[in-house]
Amino acid sequence: MSSGEVPQEKKTLFSTLVQKKQAETDAQKIQNRILQLKMEHEKILKHIQQDEQRAEEIYRHRVEIQMKKENKMKQKQAQPPPFSLAVSHHQRELLKKIKEDELNKKKSEAKIFREQLKQEFKSVQLQKSLEQEGCRIKAIQVKEEERQSTQLAVAKLKQKRERVRYEIENEKDRIGKEKELYDLKIQELEQLEQLAMMELQNSIARQQKAQEKIQQAQKLSPSDYEKQQGPHNDIYQYFNMLNESLESDKELDPERERQRLMLKRQKSIEESLQLSVKDHIIKLENYLVELKKDLENSKKEMSNLRMDIATVKNTHGTMSDDLTTFIQNDAKRVLNETLKKSQDAQHDSEFLDAQLNVLKSDKDKLQDVTSTLEKRIVSCETDVGFKHVYD
Structure with a gap:
């Protein structure tokens, strides 16, 4: 109100x-x-x-x-006349x-x-x-x-x-419209969560590929690694092709992920329509906790990746400087992208926290308004005094 x-x-x-x-x-x-x-x-x-x-x-x-x-x-009249008897009859x-x-x-x-x-x-x-x-x-x-x-x-x-x-x-009616707006906000937050999850999954996949390269570089000698990976002169061409394939996979995967997420989003929307605002908030809080845990794990894996790169550099020495430099550059690039994705995910997490706080405050306000409205209805009916007569 x-x-x-x-x-x-x-x-x-x-x-x-x-x-x-x-x-x-x-x-x-x-x-x-x-x-x-x-x-x-x-x-x-x-x-x-x-x-x-x-x-x-x-x-x-x-x-x-x-x-x-x-x-x-x-x-x-009863008294005798005062005059004498000689009075005439005419006078009487x-x-x-x-x-x-x-x-x-x-x-x-x-x-x-x-x-x-x-x-x-x-x-x-x-x-x-x-x-x-x-x-x-x-x-x-x-x-x-x-x-x-x-x-x-x-x-x-x-x-x-x-x-x-x-x-x-x-x-x-106004409270119902506000509830619909809250549901729309929750749906938008779920979409943002799904996009953040996609980006995090892509970062983890690229991180795993970089770790596989580092493990191969640690296990194999430079000559065996060159034989397995091709001539030394074609290393850059090979990694360029690999990067192009990764980029093409990156271009194709979002489309498939988007279709998959659209289906998942539709299913989530159908489920969310059956849930209350309180259940939505609890669900978002649980998801944020999981997202923070994934970000911490990603940071730990990136620190391990840095340690592996330093180990590879110390092991192979000057014989594989070019290969190690290329792997380091590629790992740094992957690391920078992963850090960027982690920052974006952290930003999304903070945004979701802010949205959750807003939703909680709106929920409290909605409860206060509902209780106040009920009290006013009762007071109005009591003041009017015609509830039982006209209902």
Whole structure:
């Protein structure tokens, strides 16, 4: 995983936590609003109850006053008239009519007062019903807002979950591509190993041929060696032909070796596809150990070759100076080529060591990324909190 992707995922997780905290804050605000509405509703009901009690008290008080007035009127009517019996009948009728008018007036006033009380009571009841309906509508609106906010939070969490899944799939694809690149690197390293092995085998073969020449020069006398190898004048021609044949063999052998190595490489690739990166690394380490051992053996054989050349030179003396000089030159040439091949093989070995170190570090990074990714998947699923609901 690249260094830029980790803060992005941390940022998305932090935004999810912020949204979750915001949703909890909104829910708490809605609950506070509901409690406030309930308190206002209780206050309104309390005021309505107080108004009803007050209206009933006013009504009872006025009824009591009216009853007292009626009782007084009855008492006055029951009392004998204060004036004498000489009052005329017309006056009595007039007083009676006045009293009846006053009584009717009071009754009409009481009736009007009752109607006003009824209208006030009806208006209070209507206001109470309107307030109750308003509270009910507000409660419905609050519930609808809560439902919409919950649906919005669920939709956001679903989108977050899908985005996390998409990022996880992309990360898995990237890791698979990196593994393919590692496999290609391993195949390239195996090809380099095979080429180094070919060069080492060619150097060993030429070294063995040079040792055979030295052994013949040590065992045979100069005359016998010249008889076996031909006239002294044709020595250079013979070794030139020998070098040409070796060069031709060198030109032909790589082709055959290449075909053989292509088959071997194909077989190795098929086997490597079935192996893991860890097995590849172990295989390369074992091969490097064997290659280092071969290089050490080659150095030992070259030192033995130098000692043999010095022995041949001391044995034959001046009689075979030309032949010995030629053999020494040829041996030096073979030695230089072998040293060059050994240096190339050493360079390839160092290169393979570096590649192995890179592969090991990449393997460790890959394991760290995999463990980190698994932890983030678990943490994301825990933060989202909808794993068991939507899976």
